[in-house]
């Protein structure tokens with residue numbers, strides 16, 4: 001397929017609120033678009049675009065394709081992947097990037113199959129090689145190896161990017177984007193699945209290694225009651241509670257919360273280490289977290305060497321203050 005030097009990202013939103021993955025895709029997309037001397041566009045399925053276009057434009061997106069069709073109000077893989085593949089065949093982008101999310105991954109597989117092109121899944125970084133081919137890096141064999149996969153010359157190149165691996169660029173509020181609203185041909189082929197409802201996940205049941213925010217407690221918490229306070233904070237942050245081995249061994253939290261060399265290896269966006277000294281064994285399970293905040297009354301605690309932000313003091317004071325503040329924000333929103 002002859003292509004335009006356009007990189008597309010599949011924007012994601014929930015009830016009109018853009019999801020973080022959209023801005024991460026925009027950052028990754030902008031980098032590869034610059035390498036190709038091309039431009040960055042976003043495709044968004046929505047009937048209500050409201051102020052989403054301004055936010056997308058502020059993240060270096062110069063063109064926004066809005067697919068506005070009431071028959072696509074209900075998500076199905078077939079209808080969305082087919083609509084996007086028709087658009088790609090017509091407009092011929094060079095690269096299409098989707099998030100490693102239920103929505104992004106689902107569409108990416110269907111899209112690659114329809115366009116008869118390759119797909120690099122679960123990338124942790126992306127680049128364009130000297131031949132102008134998209135190259136994605138991903139971890140394989142249970143995170144023991146890093147593989148670099150280079151797309152063939154068949155285009156468009158498609159890749160999915162894991163959440164939390166791309167730094168989001170600072171938005172430039174004045175940027176403008178061209179907005180193209182499209183009403184595609186109605187999708188008439190058989191739909192194999194129908195969404196009958198959505199259920200919010202119970203955060204307490206999310207496996208720790210999939211949580212985006214972890215509030216983790218150690219011996220310094222002093223007992224099971226202290227973990228109730230951490231639970232409340234975790235809930236307000238949309239995360240889960242984790243623990244050091246000592247806290248689990250003391251029976252303050254269940255064993256499946258144990259983080260470290262002999263427990264779970266986690267890498268959330270935010271790891272809040274509360275009353276944890278930061279032993280080498282614990283660090284091995286959380287050091288790859290994107291942003292680490294430590295609260296400890298001992299300013300020499302090793303955890304501060306790993307932390308992006310350190311707070312020296314009694315954990316109760318900080319956790320209570322944070323909880324009150326977040327409760328207030330939630331009440332006002």
Ligand SMILES: Cc1cc2nc3c(=O)[nH]c(=O)nc-3n(C[C@H](O)[C@H](O)[C@H](O)COP(=O)(O)OP(=O)(O)OC[C@H]3O[C@@H](n4cnc5c(N)ncnc54)[C@H](O)[C@@H]3O)c2cc1C
Pocket residue numbers: 217218219220221243244245246247258259260261262263274275276277278279280281282285295296297298301313314315316
């Ligand atoms: C083979 C082996 C494997 C191990 N595997 C693991 C593992 O997988 N995971 C793991 O976590 N550990 C593991 N350990 C145990 C590890 O060595 C440490 O003993 C453990 O991590 C310490 O837990 P902690 O940080 O909760 O407790 P401590 O080291 O006792 O630290 C408690 C911290 O709380 C602070 N504190 C106390 N009161 C307050 C307060 N009011 N406010 C703020 N801060 C306060 C203290 O200053 C201190 O820094 C392993 C050990 C061995 C030998």
